[in-house]
Amino acid sequence: MFDLGWSELLIIGVVSLIVVGPKDLPVLFRNVGRFVGKAKGMAREFSRAMNDAANDAGVNDMAKTFKTATNPLGSAMDGVKDAAKSMTSLDIKDDPEAAKKAAEREEQRKKIEANTARMAAERKKREAEEALRKAEEMESALKADKSGDGDTA
Structure with a gap:
């Protein structure tokens, strides 16, 4: 706000400590904090009132029009995005054919999931x-090796 650095704040603190005194310094800082808080609140309220007045006057609509005029490609892309959103967010309740297709897709999805699970189980089996x-073959080969070692010994 005032663009004060640490060195300036240190100088202000030392001068205020000398002028006001250590006894009354916390009271001074508390009062300064309250004043700054009130000033920020008033500035925030003023800014909000100005934004509300601008909205009532239609400044946002004019700003959108100026943006469209200065950046036609960007506004065209915004139109494409809006159209894509409207196409992807179909309301199935209003369209019985879309609801029927959605039910068919859900049934097909469930069948695919069941078939995939069955195939995975069969593969694991x-x-x-x-x-x-293979374990039995290795065990029988191991037994054969043991019995073969016993014959030679």
């Missing part, structure tokens, strides 16, 4: 059977 078969 197949992998488990293969792993069990």
Whole structure:
């Protein structure tokens, strides 16, 4: 607000300490804080009142018109974005055909999920059977090696 640095604040603090005295300095700072708070509140209220007056006068509409005039490509892209939003946010309640299609898509999604889960379970079962078969082969080979070692000894 006043663009004061740390060195300026330090000088102000030392001078106020000398002039006011250490006894009354907290009271002074409290009063200055209240004054600054009230000033900020008044500035905020003034700014809000000015914005409300500008809105009532239609300044925002004029600003939008000037923006459109100065940046036609940007305003065209805003129009495209608005159109895309309106197309993607279909109201299914008003369109029975859209509601029917949405129900069909939901049913197809559920079927796909069920089929995927079934296929994953079958694959896991197949992998488990293969792993069990390999483990049995390795165990039988190990037993054969042990029995073969016993014959040579």
